[in-house]
Amino acid sequence: MKVTGFSGIVGRPGVAAASAAVLAVLCGCTAQPADGKGNSPVHIELPHSRTPGKAPGRASGSTPAPASTPSAVETTPPHIVFTRGDTGTGVRELQARLRQADWLFDGPTGTYDDLTAEAVKGFQGKRGLPRTGETDAVTWRRLVRMTHRPGKWELYLMGGQPAAAPDPRCLTGRVLCISKTSRTLRWMIDGRTVSTMSVRFGAQYTPTREGVFHIYWKSRHHVSTLYHSPMPYAMFFSGGQAVHYSYDFAARGYAGGSHGCVNVRDEAAIADLFAQVRNGDKVVVYW
Numbered sequence: 001m002k003v004t005g006f007s008g009i010v011g012r013p014g015v016a017a018a019s020a021a022v023l024a025v026l027c028g029c030t031a032q033p034a035d036g037k038g039n040s041p042v043h044i045e046l047p048h049s050r051t052p053g054k055a056p057g058r059a060s061g062s063t064p065a066p067a068s069t070p071s072a073v074e075t076t077p078p079h080i081v082f083t084r085g086d087t088g089t090g091v092r093e094l095q096a097r098l099r100q101a102d103w104l105f106d107g108p109t110g111t112y113d114d115l116t117a118e119a120v121k122g123f124q125g126k127r128g129l130p131r132t133g134e135t136d137a138v139t140w141r142r143l144v145r146m147t148h149r150p151g152k153w154e155l156y157l158m159g160g161q162p163a164a165a166p167d168p169r170c171l172t173g174r175v176l177c178i179s180k181t182s183r184t185l186r187w188m189i190d191g192r193t194v195s196t197m198s199v200r201f202g203a204q205y206t207p208t209r210e211g212v213f214h215i216y217w218k219s220r221h222h223v224s225t226l227y228h229s230p231m232p233y234a235m236f237f238s239g240g241q242a243v244h245y246s247y248d249f250a251a252r253g254y255a256g257g258s259h260g261c262v263n264v265r266d267e268a269a270i271a272d273l274f275a276q277v278r279n280g281d282k283v284v285v286y287w
Helices: 003-007 015-029 091-101 114-126 139-146 247-256 267-278
Strands: 078-084 174-179 186-187 192-200 211-214 217-223 229-237 241-245 263-264 283-287
Touching: 003 263, 078 091, 078 139, 091 139, 091 241, 114 139, 192 247, 192 267, 211 229, 217 241, 229 267, 241 267, 247 263
Parallel strands: 174 283, 241 263
Antiparallel strands: 174 186, 186 192, 192 263, 211 283, 217 229, 229 241
């Protein structure tokens, strides 16, 4: 830019103002009124002079733009976590937590049935939530905050847990293969699992013996002479210890224990097992 070109406009106020505005545009500056202190009416904002962190084009102290339209979370229906017909470990956890909150007294079963839906409705209504019977994200978060993470035997309080791998001693012949770790009984023939069922063992002071035994007596309608309690479908394998159906196990699950016997809570399953097992068949109880 030539100096003479610019000084030639002195004494012509209108032209000078217009020229200053043009220069401001070309230099990326903003025009400001004179402040009466002799400062230039043109303020040039160079790139390196911008205040750090300040967005270009926004005046100091300006109000941020209003928020955009509501998010999808606010405008869409609540996300459903579990509903009728669902199955699996997630449903077991839901049922275990509902038991902790005293809204469900059966199970967990791992199946979202009518009893579960009614329990969810009751929980929702008590807390001012829509009584849908479906476990949406809001209901689930509220229930989680009120309860603790269920342990394994809370999730499988009434049985249904997967069976442990069979002990090597179970892989030949006809065997009642009983795992204390998984609390399950496998009925096996020549290494093949015919059926599996949940079982319960003796309490702390009346433990179920471990080892290899054989069935020596079967008694369909047995009653304990020591405890005077019914022991249907009893299959004795070690002294007074037997595999048998337990009404208490069916009612209370793992909340109780036996006097040393191996309890079964599924009456249909043990009735079928009783019909197949013979005296002399092997029993393996192991960890």
